[in-house]
Amino acid sequence: MKARRDSAATPAPAPLGGPAVVVDGLTKRFGERTAFTDVTFGVDHGEVFGFLGPNGAGKTTIVRTLGTLLAPTAGSATVAGLPLNAANGVEIRRRIAVMPESPGLYQRLSVAENLSFFAGLYELDDRRGRIERALRAVNLLDRADDPCRSLSKGLRQRVGLARALLSDPQILFLDEPTSGLDPLAARDVHGLIDGLRHRGVTIFLTTHRLAEAEALCDRVGIMNTTLRTIGRPDELRERLFAQTLQVTTRAPLAEPDRVFAGLPGVEGWHPGTHDGDGAGYLLAVTGPDVAPAVARAVVTAGADLLVLSPSRHSLEDVYLQLIDEDVEARTR
Numbered sequence: 001m002k003a004r005r006d007s008a009a010t011p012a013p014a015p016l017g018g019p020a021v022v023v024d025g026l027t028k029r030f031g032e033r034t035a036f037t038d039v040t041f042g043v044d045h046g047e048v049f050g051f052l053g054p055n056g057a058g059k060t061t062i063v064r065t066l067g068t069l070l071a072p073t074a075g076s077a078t079v080a081g082l083p084l085n086a087a088n089g090v091e092i093r094r095r096i097a098v099m100p101e102s103p104g105l106y107q108r109l110s111v112a113e114n115l116s117f118f119a120g121l122y123e124l125d126d127r128r129g130r131i132e133r134a135l136r137a138v139n140l141l142d143r144a145d146d147p148c149r150s151l152s153k154g155l156r157q158r159v160g161l162a163r164a165l166l167s168d169p170q171i172l173f174l175d176e177p178t179s180g181l182d183p184l185a186a187r188d189v190h191g192l193i194d195g196l197r198h199r200g201v202t203i204f205l206t207t208h209r210l211a212e213a214e215a216l217c218d219r220v221g222i223m224n225t226t227l228r229t230i231g232r233p234d235e236l237r238e239r240l241f242a243q244t245l246q247v248t249t250r251a252p253l254a255e256p257d258r259v260f261a262g263l264p265g266v267e268g269w270h271p272g273t274h275d276g277d278g279a280g281y282l283l284a285v286t287g288p289d290v291a292p293a294v295a296r297a298v299v300t301a302g303a304d305l306l307v308l309s310p311s312r313h314s315l316e317d318v319y320l321q322l323i324d325e326d327v328e329a330r331t332r
């Protein structure tokens with residue numbers, strides 16, 4: 001287990017100015033193997049930022065690198081306002097916490113004993129108060145005396161989160177915090193992350209749950225050894241997919257071309273799918289504000305408008321599109 005003997009017994013220091021994390025051309029190689037290369041991005045204070053990517057994409061390695069557990073091969077970064085280097089390791093670790101993929105608990109010790117051990121290791125003050133607050137945050141006060149080996153995977157995950165919360169970090173790195181959790185337990189973790197966000201904690205998480213990233217994250221980065229794209233989930237959708245409007249009328253339009261062609265903001269149309277009765281049309285449009293004009297045109301043409309909705313692409317669509325492109329590029 002990685003000791004953090006070098007932490008100080010004083011409370012976590014106040015945030016320094018500037019973004020929470022800045023990464024510039026960061027690269028990590030293990031011998032011949034490149035875990036990630038030339039990665040550049042920033043995370044603002046108080047942001048919930050998510051990293052997505054397939055197995056082996058380099059997500060855990062970048063978390064471990066920014067968490068000062070691995071030295072980068074090339075490039076630079078600042079974490080919590082401090083340049084990432086060996087000399088700043090202690091100071092950075094006082095301001096952050098990392099929850100690894102597996103929580104790393106002593107199975108024979110109780111939940112409270114584990115937390116007490118780590119609070120001692122981190123040389124934290126007010127250990128009882130911190131342990132109680134952390135257990136309350138993850139809803140585990142009533143299991144404090146249970147040995148960790150008797151806990152389910154999800155409960156152990158929550159103890160891991162409590163461990164990460166002990167030091168009141170400014171930046172919390174969570175490596176797949178909901179991996180293996182049932183939907184209710186995952187929702188509890190989402191609630192916890194939301195609570196931390198409201199307290200101004202910067203969260204950097206990795207996940208394979210795209211709906212989770214979409215619901216929780218202000219911005220996401222999609223990684224596959226290099227950073228493929230980064231932005232707000234809605235930005236990524238817009239960047240990757242043309243905007244479309246789905247129109248369904250009760251009966252087919254006599255002359256759809258006359259209705260749609262020439263409408264400002266409508267770039268083209270073709271017959272589309274529709275549910276149940278009616279006739280469907282898919283319009284390529286410049287933005288969602290085109291909808292009222294389309295509605296008026298359909299009604300003016302004497303048709304009954306049943307549905308008028310923008311087609312939604314999910315973050316999953318964006319992810320699959322980008323990662324599929326990588327697979328195609330590799331097999332070309």
Ligand SMILES: Nc1ncnc2c1ncn2[C@@H]1O[C@H](COP(=O)(O)OP(=O)(O)OP(=O)(O)O)[C@@H](O)[C@H]1O
Binds near residue numbers: 035053055056057
């Ligand atoms: N200590 C190590 N020594 C050698 N190679 C490593 C080491 N750690 C990671 N790697 C390699 O670096 C690459 C990235 O691994 P990493 O664990 O960061 O991926 P990941 O995106 O977290 O994947 P997953 O979604 O499966 O957790 C992989 O090819 C992995 O085998």
Ligand SMILES: [Mg+2]
Binds near residue numbers: 101
């Ligand atoms: Mg990983």
